[in-house]
Each structure stands twice: as structure tokens, then as C-alpha cells.
Amino acid sequence: MARNPIRDEIAIVGLGSTGFYRDSGGRSAKALACDASIRAIRDAGFEPGDIDGIVGAAEPGGPNPNEMSAALGLPQVTHFSSPMPVAVFALVDAMNAIFSGSCSTVLLYFAYTRLPWNSRSAAEDPFRRHHTLGVMPAPESVNAAAAYAAWASRYIHEYDARREDFGRVALNARAGAARNPLAVMKTPLSMEGYLQARMIREPLCLLDMDIPVDGADAFVLTRTECAREKTRNPVVVHAATTGLVGTNDEDQLPSLRRHGQHVVVESLRAKSDLWLEDMDIFFPYDGFSIITLGWIENFGWCPPGGAGRFLEEHWDPEAGCVMIDGRIPLNPHGGSLSEGATRGSGHIREAVMQLRGDAGERQVAGARNALIGCGGFFFNSQGAILRRL
Amino acid sequence: MSEDVDDAALIERFPYVRIDHDSKHFYRGWLDERLLFNRCDACERFHHPPKPVCPSCWCASLTPTEVSGRGVIHLAMFLHQGPPAPGVDYAMAAHPVVAVELEEQEGLRFTSTVIGCPREAIRIGLPVELGWVERFGAPFPVFRPVEGS
Numbered sequence: 001m002a003r004n005p006i007r008d009e010i011a012i013v014g015l016g017s018t019g020f021y022r023d024s025g026g027r028s029a030k031a032l033a034c035d036a037s038i039r040a041i042r043d044a045g046f047e048p049g050d051i052d053g054i055v056g057a058a059e060p061g062g063p064n065p066n067e068m069s070a071a072l073g074l075p076q077v078t079h080f081s082s083p084m085p086v087a088v089f090a091l092v093d094a095m096n097a098i099f100s101g102s103c104s105t106v107l108l109y110f111a112y113t114r115l116p117w118n119s120r121s122a123a124e125d126p127f128r129r130h131h132t133l134g135v136m137p138a139p140e141s142v143n144a145a146a147a148y149a150a151w152a153s154r155y156i157h158e159y160d161a162r163r164e165d166f167g168r169v170a171l172n173a174r175a176g177a178a179r180n181p182l183a184v185m186k187t188p189l190s191m192e193g194y195l196q197a198r199m200i201r202e203p204l205c206l207l208d209m210d211i212p213v214d215g216a217d218a219f220v221l222t223r224t225e226c227a228r229e230k231t232r233n234p235v236v237v238h239a240a241t242t243g244l245v246g247t248n249d250e251d252q253l254p255s256l257r258r259h260g261q262h263v264v265v266e267s268l269r270a271k272s273d274l275w276l277e278d279m280d281i282f283f284p285y286d287g288f289s290i291i292t293l294g295w296i297e298n299f300g301w302c303p304p305g306g307a308g309r310f311l312e313e314h315w316d317p318e319a320g321c322v323m324i325d326g327r328i329p330l331n332p333h334g335g336s337l338s339e340g341a342t343r344g345s346g347h348i349r350e351a352v353m354q355l356r357g358d359a360g361e362r363q364v365a366g367a368r369n370a371l372i373g374c375g376g377f378f379f380n381s382q383g384a385i386l387r388r389l
Numbered sequence: 390m391s392e393d394v395d396d397a398a399l400i401e402r403f404p405y406v407r408i409d410h411d412s413k414h415f416y417r418g419w420l421d422e423r424l425l426f427n428r429c430d431a432c433e434r435f436h437h438p439p440k441p442v443c444p445s446c447w448c449a450s451l452t453p454t455e456v457s458g459r460g461v462i463h464l465a466m467f468l469h470q471g472p473p474a475p476g477v478d479y480a481m482a483a484h485p486v487v488a489v490e491l492e493e494q495e496g497l498r499f500t501s502t503v504i505g506c507p508r509e510a511i512r513i514g515l516p517v518e519l520g521w522v523e524r525f526g527a528p529f530p531v532f533r534p535v536e537g538s
Contacts (some may be wrong), residue, residue: 139484199483
């Protein structure tokens with residue numbers, strides 16, 4: 001067992017979300033972040049003066065923590081930071097700040113805004129056109145997002161994978177989104193529809209990629225001991241980790257069997273009393289469908305290369321989605337593919353909602369434990385286990 | 390020769406690349422149509438993209454060393470849309486982008502496109518070699534199939 005003194009010591013006591021939109025109608029990222037933050041602080045039953053830490057993921061176009069503190073009129077904070085995306089970097093920073101005594105209660109926010117280079121309608125907004133990429137890269141690059149299509153080609157080559165294996169990830173997400181009032185993509189999706197979607201970075205098509213949205217999520221975190229004054233059964237972070245291998249330049253990655261996800265899984269397993277058999281819900285990140293296949297395999301639900309078959313075998317035709325062993329759903333909120341590209345905050349929010357018993361028609365009866373694999377293969381692999389005490 | 394091109398001029402020759410002090414030798418090599426990878430003077434291992442020290446042994450003495458450019462396609466995707474570039478027309482044909490594992494060292498890869506080859510032939514495992522085309526008036530490294538492969 002690895003050292004994990006923070007185990008169960010930090011509780012998530014407030015949630016707020018704007019929901020996700022293709023176009024938020026002229027609201028700025030800061031407006032969305034304020035909306036979600038106020039909801040989260042009220043949900044926690046706190047006042048502005050109770051918040052002494054503020055952590056905001058450094059999303060492109062999103063507000064800095066100092067701007068947010070000014071907008072919300074927080075009297076003073078003793079910890080503020082803006083970790084890079086995706087979501088668990090900020091979660092871990094907030095947890096550590098509380099556990100170490102840098103502050104006691106953190107507002108954690110994630111604001112997403114469609115950028116002019118990934119949304120045609122965003123490009124028509126003169127304010128959004130101020131955002132620039134800097135140097136325009138050459139097409140001949142497998143940096144960042146393009147790397148997932150490149151490694152998907154390797155996955156298909158090594159495991160003889162079929163397009164349907166990727167398609168089931170998209171179908172599962174869409175089925176979840178249909179049951180989630182916060183989600184953007186609710187139109188029913190069939191395998192035929194998936195197979196007909198246009199290619200973007202072949203072998204990945206439009207529906208293998210998360211959908212750019214406007215919207216925000218916010219959370220309030222505090223010590224479990226304080227949370228217990230308000231509820232006997234707070235939702236706590238049992239374990240959380242981030243993971244990186246040395247050779248993480250996208251095209252130099254050692255292989256599909258050795259990258260950041262493997263470090264995360266080894267670390268999380270060593271820190272946790274709970275593992276796959278204890279889980280009620282599984283959140284494999286889906287910024288690209290290939291990432292989800294990776295998490296399923298690398299957590300050990302099935303052997304390498306077996307995720308497509310695994311999804312087929314655990315498919316619930318009646319619900320139109322995956323139910324592992326007939327009971328464990330995957331990304332029941334619709335994930336980044338269909339709820340919206342939240343870069344992980346949606347997965348964490350849904351985990352908390354499920355563990356509170358607040359997930360409406362998506363509710364997994366009696367859910368106690370949730371497993372989150374967040375981020376991709378290269379420089380943002382991370383994981384967390386949340387539980388209800 | 391590229392030694393005569395100062396840093397400011399180098400940036401102007403490659404307006405689509407974010408060049409810095411770690412990568413300037415690599416891009417100067419392009420001007421001479423040479424693919425130069427950092428090689429460690431101590432342990433003799435190559436690495437890419439260019440880093441300030443050898444990731445294998447931390448030696449800071451690195452020599453940009455020409456590689457053959459021969460290798461095998463390791464990753465292969467086809468862009469149906471993407472950043473604009475001269476000679477790239479996504480509407481005409483999906484643009485191939487490949488990461489090639491070079492023969493010099495296991496795991497040492499370089500990413501570019503493939504020319505002179507039908508789309509169907511571009512697949513993981515195909516042996517390729519380096520060629521040079523012109524882009525924005527400067528040499529640009531690409532791959533083409535090894536003859537007879």
C-alpha cells in the first residue's frame with residue numbers, strides 16, 4: 001500500500017453547473033464561471049467569506065482566479081492557483097491546499113468557451129476572435145489533439161480493431177446525454193449514423209471527438225471533518241493521482257502499453273482500498289474515443305486490445321448503453337462526447353451527483369464508489385476514486 | 390549555407406514553426422536539406438524533439454547529427470481538414486501525416502507527410518525514406534516510399 005494520508009480527508013460539498021451549450025448567447029466565460037460558482041457555494045450552504053481558496057483550471061479563454069475572486073467579491077483568499085487542464089490537476093491542487101493548511105475551503109471552477117478555431121459560430125463573434133493561437137502549426141504534426149488520431153491508427157494496426165469498437169463509445173455517450181438535462185447533444189445516435197459521420201482526422205471521425213461547448217462547472221471542497229457537521233455521508237476523495245512517463249512527446253510515446261494512463265492506474269491502485277469490483281460507476285475520459293478504449297484496458301477491465309469486444313459483451317441493448325456486468329454504467333452523463341467537452345469536470349460532477357443520489361433518471365441505485373480515469377495518454381493522464389462515506 | 394543565417398532570419402524562413410534556442414540547429418539543418426537530431430556526446434543516444442540535455446544521461450553536450458531519414462511508418466493518419474498550408478488541399482484528398490520510426494534508434498521518430506505514393510499504400514509498416522520539398526520558399530522534409538517496397 002502506498003502512502004495516502006489524504007485518503008477520505010477531503011469532501012466535495014458543493015456543486016454548480018451552467019449546463020452546456022453550442023452557444024451560450026453572448027455570455028462570457030467569466031459570466032459562466034460566476035454562475036456555476038455561485039450555485040456551488042450556495043449548494044454548499046456557504047457565504048463568500050467562507051471561501052479562502054480559489055482554484056481554476058487554466059482553460060483557454062477562461063478567467064484567472066484573481067479575476068474570479070474580484071468578480072465574486074471574495075473578501076480574501078490564502079491559496080489561489082490555475083493548474084493546466086484537464087480537471088484532476090485542479091482537483092489535486094485544491095485537495096492538497098486544504099490538507100496542507102494553505103486554506104480550509106476551496107472554490108474550484110472550470111469554464112469552457114468555444115474558441116474561434118474550433119467553432120464556426122465562435123469565429124463570427126468579434127470578441128472571441130481576439131483569442132489567437134499564436135504561431136499556426138503545420139499540418140504535419142501529431143501534437144496535442146492530432147496525436148489521438150495518430151495513435152488510434154496504431155491501435156487499429158496492432159489489435160485489428162474495427163470502427164464499431166470506437167463507435168460504441170460514442171453511442172454510449174449519446175444515450176447518457178439523452179438522460180442528462182445539462183447535456184448538449186441529445187439527438188439519438190445509431191451505429192449506422194456513427195459510421196456515416198464525416199472523417200476529420202482519419203481514422204477518427206467527427207463523433208470520436210469531444211464537442212466544443214460554452215459552459216462551466218464549479219465545486220466547493222473542504223475538510224471531511226467540516227463536511228460532517230452538515231451531512232453524515234459526505235462525498236469524499238478516496239484517492240487521486242496524476243501520471244506521466246518520461247518520453248511523453250506525442251510521437252515519441254513508448255507504446256500503447258506504456259504511457260501516462262499506466263502510471264495513473266498503478267499509482268491509484270496502490271493508494272486505494274477500493275478497486276474495480278467495488279465500483280458502482282466508471283468514468284473513462286472521452287475527449288477522444290480512443291482514450292476511453294485505453295482507460296478500459298489499462299484499468300484492467302479487459303486485456304490490451306480487448307476494449308471493443310468488452311463494450312460489445314457488456315452492451316445493454318434495451319438501455320442502448322454499456323452496463324458492465326449488468327450494473328456499472330460508463331459516463332452515464334454523456335461524457336465529453338455528448339454532454340460537452342468539459343475536460344473532465346463533467347465526469348467529476350456526475351460522480352458526485354451519483355454518489356449523493358441526485359442523478360435523477362440516470363441514478364445508479366445505492367451508488368457508493370466511483371472510478372474516474374481522466375485525461376489522455378501523453379501529458380494529462382490522471383485518476384481519482386470518489387466515495388460516499 | 391545555413392551558418393550564415395542568423396536567428397532572426399531563421400525565424401523568418403520558417404514562419405509556421407515556433408523555433409527556440411533548443412531547436413534552432415534542427416531547423417537550420419532544414420535549410421541545408423539535412424535532418425539533424427540531437428545526439429549525446431557522452432552516451433551517443435539520439436533524442437527528438439530537441440531538448441537542452443540528454444534525457445538518458447543528463448549530459449548537456451549534444452551534437453546535432455544527420456540521420457539517414459530511412460525508417461518505417463509507425464503511426465498514420467489522414468487529415469480531412471486541418472491547418473492551411475501551401476500545397477495541401479484537404480478537399481482534393483485527405484492529407485497523410487505519418488510518424489516514422491527511424492532506423493538509427495528504436496523509438497526515435499519523426500513526423501511529416503508522405504509524397505509520391507497512392508493513398509492505399511500509406512500504411513503502418515511501410516518502409517520510407519526522406520525527401521525534400523519546398524514550403525514558403527524553404528526546404529521542408531517529407532517521406533516517400535523506398536523504391537521497390
